[in-house]
Amino acid sequence: MTEVDLAQTPLRELNAALHVPGVAGGWRVLNPRGAHALAVGIDAPIEVDIDGHAGYYCAGMNKHATVRVHGNAGVGVAENIMSGTVVVEGNASQSAGASGRGGLLIIRGSASARCGISMKGVDIVVQGSVGHMSAFMAQRGRLVVCGDAGDALGDSIYEARLYVRGSVAGLGADCVEKEMRDENRDELGALLERAGVDDCSVSDFRRYGSARRLYNFDVDHAGEY
Amino acid sequence: MLREGAIFDRHAIAEIQRAAREGIYDIRGFGAKRRLPHFDDLVFLGASVSRYPLEGYRERCDTDVVLGDRNASKPLHLKIPITIAGMSFGALSAPAKEALGRGASAVGTSTTTGDGGMTPEEREHSSMLVYQLLPSRYGMNPDDLRKADAIEIVVGQGAKPGGGGMLLGQKISDRVAEMRDLPKGIDQRSACRHPDWTGPDDMEIKIQELREITDWEKPIFVKVGATRPYYDVALAVKAGADVVVLDGMQGGTAATQEVFIEHVGIPTLAAIRPAVEALTELGMHRKVQLVVSGGIRSGADVAKALALGADAVSIGVAAIIALGDNSPEHEEGYRAIGSAAGFYDDWHEGRDPAGISTQDDELAARFDAELGGRRLANYLRTLTLETQTLARACGKSHVHNLEPEDLVALTVEAAAMARVPLAGTTWVPGADGS
Numbered sequence: 001m002t003e004v005d006l007a008q009t010p011l012r013e014l015n016a017a018l019h020v021p022g023v024a025g026g027w028r029v030l031n032p033r034g035a036h037a038l039a040v041g042i043d044a045p046i047e048v049d050i051d052g053h054a055g056y057y058c059a060g061m062n063k064h065a066t067v068r069v070h071g072n073a074g075v076g077v078a079e080n081i082m083s084g085t086v087v088v089e090g091n092a093s094q095s096a097g098a099s100g101r102g103g104l105l106i107i108r109g110s111a112s113a114r115c116g117i118s119m120k121g122v123d124i125v126v127q128g129s130v131g132h133m134s135a136f137m138a139q140r141g142r143l144v145v146c147g148d149a150g151d152a153l154g155d156s157i158y159e160a161r162l163y164v165r166g167s168v169a170g171l172g173a174d175c176v177e178k179e180m181r182d183e184n185r186d187e188l189g190a191l192l193e194r195a196g197v198d199d200c201s202v203s204d205f206r207r208y209g210s211a212r213r214l215y216n217f218d219v220d221h222a223g224e225y
Numbered sequence: 226m227l228r229e230g231a232i233f234d235r236h237a238i239a240e241i242q243r244a245a246r247e248g249i250y251d252i253r254g255f256g257a258k259r260r261l262p263h264f265d266d267l268v269f270l271g272a273s274v275s276r277y278p279l280e281g282y283r284e285r286c287d288t289d290v291v292l293g294d295r296n297a298s299k300p301l302h303l304k305i306p307i308t309i310a311g312m313s314f315g316a317l318s319a320p321a322k323e324a325l326g327r328g329a330s331a332v333g334t335s336t337t338t339g340d341g342g343m344t345p346e347e348r349e350h351s352s353m354l355v356y357q358l359l360p361s362r363y364g365m366n367p368d369d370l371r372k373a374d375a376i377e378i379v380v381g382q383g384a385k386p387g388g389g390g391m392l393l394g395q396k397i398s399d400r401v402a403e404m405r406d407l408p409k410g411i412d413q414r415s416a417c418r419h420p421d422w423t424g425p426d427d428m429e430i431k432i433q434e435l436r437e438i439t440d441w442e443k444p445i446f447v448k449v450g451a452t453r454p455y456y457d458v459a460l461a462v463k464a465g466a467d468v469v470v471l472d473g474m475q476g477g478t479a480a481t482q483e484v485f486i487e488h489v490g491i492p493t494l495a496a497i498r499p500a501v502e503a504l505t506e507l508g509m510h511r512k513v514q515l516v517v518s519g520g521i522r523s524g525a526d527v528a529k530a531l532a533l534g535a536d537a538v539s540i541g542v543a544a545i546i547a548l549g550d551n552s553p554e555h556e557e558g559y560r561a562i563g564s565a566a567g568f569y570d571d572w573h574e575g576r577d578p579a580g581i582s583t584q585d586d587e588l589a590a591r592f593d594a595e596l597g598g599r600r601l602a603n604y605l606r607t608l609t610l611e612t613q614t615l616a617r618a619c620g621k622s623h624v625h626n627l628e629p630e631d632l633v634a635l636t637v638e639a640a641a642m643a644r645v646p647l648a649g650t651t652w653v654p655g656a657d658g659s
Contacts, residue, residue, distance in 0.1 A: 015437045036430045041367050041438030057421070057434040061367040075430075076421035080365055098420040099362035101406065118362055118420040120406040137416060139406045159408060215411040216394055219248040 007031040011038070018042050034074065039067050045084070059086045062103060078105045081122050094131070097124045100141065106195045113150065116143040119160055125195035135162050136172065144191050146200050154208050158215075162208040163188050165200055176211045240483075250484055252391065254572030254582065256384055256477040256520065256542055261492045263475070263520055264529040266639030267632050268648065271618045279617040286613040287623040290537050292335075292514050293375055293444020293467035296436070300444050300467070301353055301375055303537065304333030305609045306624055307527060310472075310518050310541035311357045311377065311448070313339025315392050315401045316479030316572065317545070318589035319346050320597070321581040324548050326351030327594060328601025332609070337377060337539075340390040340415055342404045343369040350598075355446065358435070360389055361415035363405040367438055375468075376435055377446035378428070380457075383476030383519040386450030386490045390415035391480040395575040398584040429464040436465075446470050451496035451519065452489075458503040462513050470539060471500050473519025477542035479582060480573030493519035493530075495642040498629075501534030511536065511625075524611020531612070532627035533643060540608075547604035548597040549579045 002025060004014045014029065018039060027048045032038055036055035039048045042065040050058070053071035063082045072090035081100040088096075091109035098114070100122025107115075110128030114136055121140040129147030136152070138160030148166035155172020161184070162175075171177075189202045229235060243251065272278035279286060294300040309329045314322050316339060323346040329336040335353035342364020348354055356373030358365065370376065381387060392401070394410045402409040422431045432445050447461040448470035461469045473493025478486065497517055504510040517530045518539035530538045549555075553566045558578025564571065572582035580592030616624045619631045633648040634640035640647040641654035 012437065012441065016440055019440060037434040037437040040434055041370075043367065056427070056430045060434050061370070061438055063367065075427070079421045080362060080367075082366060095421040099365060101366065114420065118416065120362070136420075158411075215408065217249060217412050 001026045001028055003028045003030060005030040006033065006035060011035055014038075015040060018044075018046070018048070032071075036074070039065070042067070042084075053090070062086060072109070073107075077107075078103070078122070081105060091128070092126075096126075097122050100124070104194060110147065115145075116141070116160070119143065123191055123194075125191055125197060127195075127197060129166065132169070133172070135160055135175075138162070142187065142191060144188065144195070144205075146197060154210070156214065157208075157210045159210065161187075163191075163205045164208065165204045165206075168206075168208070171208065174211050174214045175208055178207045178209045180205070180207050250482045252393070252480055252573055253483055253486070253570045254477065254479050254481075255486075255570035256475045257487050258570075259487055261475060261520075262494050262636065262638045262642055263492060264494060264526045266494070266636045267529050267634055267643055267645065269528070269532075269615055269619055269631050270633060272620055276620050278620050279622060281614060281617050284617065285622055286617050288609055288613065290514070290625070292516070292537065293446070295444075295467045295512055296465065297375075297442060297444040297467055299374070299442045301335055301355075303335060303353070305605060306531060306535075306537040306612070307521075307605055307608055308334050308355075308516060308537055308539045309336035309544050310476075310539040311337035311339045311355070311379065312541055312545070313341035313390070313392070313479065314344045314347070315339070315341035315396060315405070315584070317581060318583050318592060319344055319400075320589055320592045320594040321545070321548060322347040323350045324592070324594040324597030324601060325544060326354070327598025328544075328547070328605060329353070331598065331602035332605045334605065335374065338373075340379075340392075341401065342366075343372070344404075348372055350594075357448075359415065360417060360419045361405075362420065363407075363415070370435070370443075371439055373443060375444040375446060376439070377448050377470065378431065378435075378466075379448045380428075381450035381452075381472075382448065382478065383450045383472030383474050383490050383493070384478035385481045385485045386452045387417060388481060388485055388489075389417035391573065393480060393573050393575075396573070396584045401584055425460040425464050428461075432465045444468055446516070448472060450474075450476070450489075451491050451493065454491075454496040455499035455503045458500040458515070459507060462504065462507055462509050466513060468514045468516060469500065469504075470516045470518065471496055472539075473517070475520030476518050492642070493517060493521075494639060497530060497533040497535060498642070498644045504534075510534065524608045524613075525615060527608055527612045528615040528624065528627055529632065531624050532631050533629060536625065543604070544601060545581055547601045548581055549592065549600065550577070550581050552579060555579050 029050045032052045034055045038058045040060040043063040045064040048067045055074040057076045059067040065084045068087045073088045078086040079098045081103040083103040087106045092111040094112045095114045096111045097105040099118040101120045105124045107126045113131035115130040115134040117136045125144045132150035135154045139158040145164045149168045151169040152172035154175030292301040330352040337355040353374045355375040359379045392413045444467040446468040447466040449457045451473045474490035514536035517535040555578040577583040580588045632645045
C-alpha cells in the first residue's frame, strides 16, 4: 500500500505517479481536502482509496482502476469513465458519470442534478436519489436509482436504460416508461449485485427509456422539445 | 418594368415559400453568405518615404509561430501562422480528413479533429493534431487525449455561438454511429453546453483536470464564437487557456440553421481588436496566443488578421474548397442535386459529388486523399507567400511584426471595428468617444 498525503505532496506528483507505466498495487490518498482532479486519467488495474472528500472530476477518464472516495465527491465524479469501478461512499454533486463510456460508478448516497448526463455506456448505480435532468441525452449504458428521480428524467434520451425504484418527479422529452421484461430484471439484478446492493428487490423498480419519436426531424413532433 | 424588392428580394420570398411548404427552418452548411464588414474593407499602406520595405525575394520574412508555451511542456511549433480548423469525421469523409492532415503536415502546420472523435487516418497523417473537447464528448477518450498534440476546449463556434453540432441521419453511417455511441441514421443534435461544467470558474477546473490527465504536456486551447470577445478572451485567460481561438460569424459549419448562421455573432473584423485589448490589458498578448478564424480566404486576409494582433489564423471552409469542394470539375454532379459549383452548401445532406462532405462510400471513393492533400499544401503555401509579400512591403522581417499602423480602412464601419483610420484621414471612429 502506497500512501500519499496531499498535505505534503502536490497533486501533480500524485497523478504523475499514478500514470507511470506499470503502476501497481494499492494506493491511499490522505488529506484530499476537496482537491479537484484527484486520481484522474489512470490506466491500470490498481486500487486507490481517497480518505475524505473529493472536489471536481475525481477519477475522471478512469480506465481499469478501482477508485473509492471515502467521503463526498464534487462535480463530474468519474466523468468520461472508460472502464474500472468508482465508488463514492457519500453523496455526489452534479454530473456524476457524465459522458462515461464504460465501467461502473456506484454512489452509496444520493447524486445531484444531471447524474449520468450524456452517458455513453457506463453503468451507474445510485443507492439514494438523483436530481433533475438526470440521464439527459443518455446514449448508452444503464442508470439504476434506488431512491427517487428528480424532474425531467431522461430528457432527449437515446438508447440508455433507466431503472428507478422510487418516484419520478417527471419524465423529460421523449422519455417513457417501458415494460419490465425478464431480460431487464436479469440485467438489473446483476447490476445491483455488482454494486453490492442487497436491500432492494428487482420487482420494486420501473424501467424508462426512449420513445424514439425525436430521432429524426418531424415537424409534427416539434412541440415535444 | 419588373422591380425586385430590396426587403422582399428573391431569396426572402423563396424562403417564406419554403418555410410554408416544409414547416421547418432551413439547414445548410458553409458560413454567413450575406455582405459583412470584412478584411476587404482594409488596405495596407506599404512602404513610403518614412518606412522602407524589404526585398521581396531576397530578405527574410519569417512565418513561424509557437502555440501554447505558457503552461505546456510540449507547445506546438508551427512553420506557418495558418492552421486547419476543427471539422468532424462525420461531417467530412475519412479520406477528406486524411487529406487535411496530409496538406497541413506538408507545410508544417496543425490540423484539428471535430465533433466526432479522432480517426486513426487523421492521426497518422497529421504531424500536429489538435483534439477537440466538445459538449457532445463523442468519441472522447483518454488514449486519444494523450495521442493529441494539443487539446481544444470548444465553447462555441462562429457559425452558431450558443448552438450545438448537428449531423443529420443521412450521414450517420455505421462507423460514425459507432464512434459517437449513437443509433445509425438518427438526426444527431449535439448539446450546446458541456455536460460537466458551466461558466469560467468551472472551466478553470476542467482545464486543470485535462492538464493532470496529460501530465501538463499539452497546450490547452479554448475556442469561442465571436460574441463578446473582450470578456470571453479575458475569462479564458483567467481560466488558464494557453491559446484562445476566436471564430467570427463568417466561420463555416457542416450543418446549422441558416437563421443561426446569418444572425448570431459578430464579424471576424469586429472581434479581433477587443480580443487583443483584453490580452494586452492582462499582459498576455503574445503569451497567450490568439488564433483567429472566420472568412480567411487569401494571404491578404491572413496578413490583416495578424496586423490586427492575431498570432495565427485558422481556416475551414477555404481548406475544403482547396481539397476540391465546389470545384467546376463536379458541375454535372452539382446540377444533378439541384445546386451548382460555387454555390453548393447542402453539406448536411451527404450527397457531395466531390466526396468530401459525405459518408457515402461510393461518393467518398471519388476523392483522392493524396491529391487533395497536395492541393491543400499548395494553397497553404500560396497563403504564406502572399502574407510574406505584404509583410515585406510593410518592411517586416516577421509576419508578426505587422501592426495596426500598417492598415487603413475603406469604410467608416471597418475603421470603427478594426480601430484603424479611415483612409486618407486620421479619423478612427469611436476611438475618442466620437
